[in-house]
Amino acid sequence: xxxxxxxSLLLTAAAxxxxxxxxxxxxxKPKLAERPLNAKAAPLNIAFISYANPQQVARDSEGVTxxxxxxxxxxxxxxxxxxxxxxxxxxxxxxxxxAFVDPLxxxxxxxxxGARPLLLEIYRSGKPSYHSCIWVRxxxxxxxxxxxxxxxxxxxxxxxxxxxxxPRDVFVxxxxxxxxxxxxxxxxxxxxxxxxxxxxxxxxxxxxxxxGVSQYSLGLLRGEERDQVMALATSIESPAHLLMARPGLGExxxxxxxxxxxxxxxxxxxxxxxxxxxxxVQGYVEAQLDDFAEIAKVAAAYGFVKKPEMxxxxxxxx
Amino acid sequence: MKPVPSSLxxxxxxxxxxxxxxxxxxxxxxxxxxxxxxxxxxxPEKLHPVAESYRRVSFILNVIPVxxxxxxxxxxxxxxxxxxxxxPAADNFLKDGQAIIAKATIKPDPEKGIEPMPRRQAAAxxxxxxxxxIPVLVRHHLKETEQRTDNRLETLAKVKKAHGxxxxxxxxxxxVDSEAYRAQGQAWLQMTSALGTPGLLGAGAVPFDRxxxxxQSQVVLDYLDGSxxxxxxxxxxxxxxxAPIRSATxxxxxxxxxxxxxxxxxxxxxxxxRQILNMTARGVDESETALIALGxxxxxxxxxFGEPARSLxxxxxxxxxxxITNPNFFIPGLSARPGGAxxxxxxxxxxxxxxxxxxxxxxxxxxxxxLAPYGRNGRFESLRDFTRFxxxxxxxxxxxxxxxxDAIIAYMNxxxxxxxxxxxxxxxxxxxxxxxxRRGEKIFTRPFPQMNGMSCATCHIxxxxxxxxxxxxxxxxxxSEPFSRDRALKTQTLLGIRHTPPYxxxxxxxxxxxxxxxxxxxxxxxxxxxxxxxxxxxxxxVGDGIDPMEDTVHTLEAEMQEFSxxxxxxxxxxxxxxxxxxxxTFRTIATEIxxxxxxxxxxxxxxxxxxxxxxxxQADAARKTDDRVTMRKLVAAFRxxxxxxxxxxx
Numbered sequence: 001x002x003x004x005x006x007x008s009l010l011l012t013a014a015a016x017x018x019x020x021x022x023x024x025x026x027x028x029k030p031k032l033a034e035r036p037l038n039a040k041a042a043p044l045n046i047a048f049i050s051y052a053n054p055q056q057v058a059r060d061s062e063g064v065t066x067x068x069x070x071x072x073x074x075x076x077x078x079x080x081x082x083x084x085x086x087x088x089x090x091x092x093x094x095x096x097x098x099a100f101v102d103p104l105x106x107x108x109x110x111x112x113x114g115a116r117p118l119l120l121e122i123y124r125s126g127k128p129s130y131h132s133c134i135w136v137r138x139x140x141x142x143x144x145x146x147x148x149x150x151x152x153x154x155x156x157x158x159x160x161x162x163x164x165x166x167p168r169d170v171f172v173x174x175x176x177x178x179x180x181x182x183x184x185x186x187x188x189x190x191x192x193x194x195x196x197x198x199x200x201x202x203x204x205x206x207x208x209x210x211x212g213v214s215q216y217s218l219g220l221l222r223g224e225e226r227d228q229v230m231a232l233a234t235s236i237e238s239p240a241h242l243l244m245a246r247p248g249l250g251e252x253x254x255x256x257x258x259x260x261x262x263x264x265x266x267x268x269x270x271x272x273x274x275x276x277x278x279x280x281v282q283g284y285v286e287a288q289l290d291d292f293a294e295i296a297k298v299a300a301a302y303g304f305v306k307k308p309e310m311x312x313x314x315x316x317x318x
Numbered sequence: 319m320k321p322v323p324s325s326l327x328x329x330x331x332x333x334x335x336x337x338x339x340x341x342x343x344x345x346x347x348x349x350x351x352x353x354x355x356x357x358x359x360x361x362p363e364k365l366h367p368v369a370e371s372y373r374r375v376s377f378i379l380n381v382i383p384v385x386x387x388x389x390x391x392x393x394x395x396x397x398x399x400x401x402x403x404x405x406p407a408a409d410n411f412l413k414d415g416q417a418i419i420a421k422a423t424i425k426p427d428p429e430k431g432i433e434p435m436p437r438r439q440a441a442a443x444x445x446x447x448x449x450x451x452i453p454v455l456v457r458h459h460l461k462e463t464e465q466r467t468d469n470r471l472e473t474l475a476k477v478k479k480a481h482g483x484x485x486x487x488x489x490x491x492x493x494v495d496s497e498a499y500r501a502q503g504q505a506w507l508q509m510t511s512a513l514g515t516p517g518l519l520g521a522g523a524v525p526f527d528r529x530x531x532x533x534q535s536q537v538v539l540d541y542l543d544g545s546x547x548x549x550x551x552x553x554x555x556x557x558x559x560x561a562p563i564r565s566a567t568x569x570x571x572x573x574x575x576x577x578x579x580x581x582x583x584x585x586x587x588x589x590x591x592r593q594i595l596n597m598t599a600r601g602v603d604e605s606e607t608a609l610i611a612l613g614x615x616x617x618x619x620x621x622x623f624g625e626p627a628r629s630l631x632x633x634x635x636x637x638x639x640x641x642i643t644n645p646n647f648f649i650p651g652l653s654a655r656p657g658g659a660x661x662x663x664x665x666x667x668x669x670x671x672x673x674x675x676x677x678x679x680x681x682x683x684x685x686x687x688x689l690a691p692y693g694r695n696g697r698f699e700s701l702r703d704f705t706r707f708x709x710x711x712x713x714x715x716x717x718x719x720x721x722x723x724d725a726i727i728a729y730m731n732x733x734x735x736x737x738x739x740x741x742x743x744x745x746x747x748x749x750x751x752x753x754x755x756r757r758g759e760k761i762f763t764r765p766f767p768q769m770n771g772m773s774c775a776t777c778h779i780x781x782x783x784x785x786x787x788x789x790x791x792x793x794x795x796x797x798s799e800p801f802s803r804d805r806a807l808k809t810q811t812l813l814g815i816r817h818t819p820p821y822x823x824x825x826x827x828x829x830x831x832x833x834x835x836x837x838x839x840x841x842x843x844x845x846x847x848x849x850x851x852x853x854x855x856x857x858x859x860v861g862d863g864i865d866p867m868e869d870t871v872h873t874l875e876a877e878m879q880e881f882s883x884x885x886x887x888x889x890x891x892x893x894x895x896x897x898x899x900x901x902x903t904f905r906t907i908a909t910e911i912x913x914x915x916x917x918x919x920x921x922x923x924x925x926x927x928x929x930x931x932x933x934x935x936q937a938d939a940a941r942k943t944d945d946r947v948t949m950r951k952l953v954a955a956f957r958x959x960x961x962x963x964x965x966x967x968x
Contacts, residue, residue: 082471085516105518109519193510205503206500207507208504208507223915224913304518304521
């Protein structure tokens with residue numbers, strides 16, 4: 001899912017008071033010591049992604065860059081890219097040290113330039129993961145996935161983990177679609193609506209029989225509309241969106257960045273203000289490479305990941 | 319719990335005018351095709367600015383009287399958008415639109431033979447102009463997209479713009495031409511699919527299918543041009559709506575849908591105001607106050623009103639949230655500013671239309687039992703008459719059961735003022751009050767020759783909750799003619815006033831300082847800046863109150879307690895054999911639970927709320943068949959389920 005779209009989903013969920021179980025963060029908040037600014041150190045450059053509103057994201061990113069600067073003791077600069085490809089290219093040329101990306105972009109960046117996973121975002125579900133759903137209207141009389149044979153479905157976008165590959169994988173695992181992308185064998189029509197909300201609306205308005213998008217897309221419908229739809233099936237869990245680091249970023253610095261960001265505590269109002277603007281997440285937990293093992297196989301089926309076995313090797317190397 | 323029918327907003331000026339035929343026809347045409355239960359917090363509908371302007375202007379043009387000064391900004395907005403594409407065409411559109419508005423609003427002068435353009439004709443012409451703009455703008459963005467550049471994001475944004483503008487018609491199309499609506503929806507999906515994708519880092523690229531895109535865009539454009547092109551005209555005698563009457567699949571029988579336009583806000587304020595019910599403050603067991611419980615339920619029930627308020631979910635509590643003003647309430651075309659509305663127009667009850675746009679500020683109902691007469695101009699001596707009139711004539715409801723009116727009054731009579739730590743029992747300030755306020759008190763009670771020897775306190779009598787129960791002309795109302803006697807308003811209390819801006823009957827003054835300045839100027843009192851500040855401090859101090867707002871934004875727990883309270887009237891109604899009122903109670907509770915269920919913080923308990931609503935549905939079904947035994951069992955089951963789960967329902 002696109003970064004801004006995902007932010008929108010999470011904020012919508014927040015506005016609608018979606019449930020907020022305790023986050024799976026272990027232990028009390030570690031104490032952080034402020035560090036004096038080392039003017040000689042090279043600045044830490046962070047890429048933030050925004051498909052829709054780069055100016056807003058640039059403003060919103062100031063909270064976390066200032067926070068990091070305070071506790072890392074080095075200049076921290078944020079910049080906005082309009083898509084994941086640009087962020088990865090910036091990392092390849094060492095113009096970006098860190099980037100906030102989705103799992104698909106990370107896996108490709110890991111394969112192609114050796115990017116490392118640092119931290120997973122924690123969502124309002126309290127988990128650093130999410131899944132996709134096959135959404136249908138309740139009044140359509142659809143009871144199981146097989147009932148969608150010969151019908152239509154809207155996905156969000158061709159290159160979208162939660163808005164295409166994961167929900168598509170639901171049909172593959174049910175033996176209804178081949179593992180590779182072949183149109184027309186099960187569905188009468190597959191659409192790419194241009195976003196999660198557009199896909200959900202297409203299903204709700206009756207333009208399609210189903211929508212395959214993120215679990216959080218339900219929050220894009222109004223309350224009374226939500227009662228009229230249901231999830232026919234859910235996908236495997238995907239690790240959450242994450243912060244990744246370029247190869248070669250020093251180990252000590254990497255560990256400090258993790259410590260400082262994991263210490264952000266939603267129950268602390270100052271920290272909450274930072275997190276709310278940082279894609280609206282609840283906090284961070286450390287990411288492991290093999291968190292991506294299962295979805296790497298899904299992405300590999302569509303040619304995005306070439307060597308899914310790279311993600312089944314235990315902890316990420318420093 | 320909560321608070322009275324919109325009693326209080328209403329105009330007192332001008333004769334009641336019945337346009338029997340026309341209004342009735344319009345009222346019928348307004349009938350809802352798609353009633354929609356409203357969620358507790360309704361997120362604003364997000365549309366493209368052009369679609370928002372179009373829907374707003376369409377809505378405003380259908381209301382009698384038309385708020386022409388709100389029409390103009392919308393056509394300016396449409397013209398501005400169009401100007402970036404085709405400046406001469408946009409300028410002509412704006413010129414034509416504003417010329418019609420000028421003709422419609424010109425002051426009549428029979429001696430010179432000047433007559434305004436009839437409202438219906440002017441509204442139809444402006445509506446047609448605005449409607450014809452939409453296909454032009456959609457075409458522009460679709461043609462732009464066909465010339466796709468390599469930047470797929472930009473291309474997608476253009477399609478989204480075109481689609482967003484097309485949505486100006488969506489709410490109508492979906493109801494009156496569902497077949498074409500579905501075909502159009504699928505064409506849009508084909509278009510976004512045809513855009514393809516550059517992929518990510520060289521993987522997953524799909525090329526732009528230009529031919530498919532062109533074909534699908536033509537599907538949309540052909541329909542728009544055929545239905546809303548230069549030949550588009552408003553349907554004579556029907557509500558102004560983009561009805562595609564030339565479409566082969568247009569359903570002539572379908573009723574045009576009515577939705578409140580973008581810019582509407584009927585959500586209640588958060589945090590909520592603190593409501594003080596006298597019985598609760600005295601520690602009374604709420605389960606034994608059946609009539610008050612029934613009144614509380616009715617106050618929260620849109621079912622006591624008629625259409626369109628009923629289907630829009632508007633009830634007394636919408637405007638008088640927890641007995642005080644809802645400062646958020648705003649409906650374009652009905653409101654001039656947030657916290658007010660013109661109820662004496664055609665929208666809620668055509669029969670009450672008085673023909674002129676005179677929105678009133680929503681009044682605070684705290685302490686209402688001490689504040690007779692009722693209505694801004696005090697036209698009703700009795701709260702009962704006023705309440706019944708509001709239900710029947712302001713909000714188009716059926717004649718209420720006398721017990722229901724009694725209940726609403728019993729409930730409203732519980733509304734207390736906020737306690738004020740600075741006031742003595744006789745309404746004078748005590749020694750805790752700030753010094754400037756105490757200086758202001760002396761000004762407030764000082765007789766002024768310019769006021770015929772009266773003081774502010776002559777009308778706002780401190781020992782009588784700051785009212786005198788009379789009506790006065792204090793220059794705030796513009797009369798129908800220079801020597802008319804239609805300017806008097808009732809004296810408003812000052813208690814709680816600090817928490818209910820804006821001020822005056824029409825909400826025309828934002829602050830209490832402005833109010834002080836108004837009276838200083840109107841009566842030529844000659845108060846110095848210091849005296850004005852002191853007088854303002856006095857009114858602010860009198861109008862203050864302890865803990866005016868609740869300290870949480872989470873409201874479900876309190877709402878659930880209230881629904882339980884509603885149901886405490888059940889045995890009383892059963893005993894009095896009031897099946898209709900029992901049904902009203904069941905349906906209101908079910909509706910309210912469904913409206914509030916998404917406020918739940920832990921969704922794992924949603925099934926409990928669904929079950930509770932279902933039990934109320936079933937109780938109502940049993941009532942209809944007069945199966946009292948089953949009905950009582952279902953009520954007992956509801957209570958049991960609530961008691962078992964209430965700790966989770968937050």
